[in-house]
Amino acid sequence: NAGVTQTPKFRILKIGQSMTLQCTQDMNHNYMYWYRQDPGMGLKLIYYSVGAGITDKGEVPNGYNVSRSTTEDFPLRLELAAPSQTSVYFCASSYLEGHQPQHFGDGTRLSIL
């Protein structure tokens, strides 16, 4: 069972570069989320989607963009990477309504230097 798959697992970027973090799920879940996890902090919601074609901002959306063209895929785009975006990024999905993510990917560890 694949569940939620994130790529890449690790990445180092230079300040000002851009990249896309990929996320795909094979459970046919409508709800998908992007979180970031900073050391010693709780997860913070970046963006979420309640279905294909529908996305909305979370707590910390600045510097990021998302799209949801299919049920399976929910990529996160970083434009003009900044050191403050150094973090571990988790994608999650759920069939539960109301922001209750069930399944998380293994994360992408991103360093901006």
Next chain:
Amino acid sequence: GQQLNQSPQSMFIQEGEDVSMNCTSSSIFNTWLWYKQDPGEGPVLLIALYKAGELTSNGRLTAQFGITRKDSFLNISASIPSDVGIYFCAGQWGFGNEKLTFGTGTRLTIIP
């Protein structure tokens, strides 16, 4: 904004011991969720609580929704090596579009 404090921050126990941890909020929540994160992996939802006073079990794990709605508790009975990881609580004030607030986690280590 809403704050969640998890206690303890870390625990060192021997295999077979019972574990208790809690999560307290500065404001009322209507939903409490508990997650576990294994090393190098993403969190996994363990238990969801939707009603004050509710007690829910998942195998050796039991979680309770505090009567005040400002706290929640997670107990693990007869710990085993695979219980190692970080346990996160998360609270939600409303329903529908209300975002989760996550705690900072309790790191559980089992001493051989």
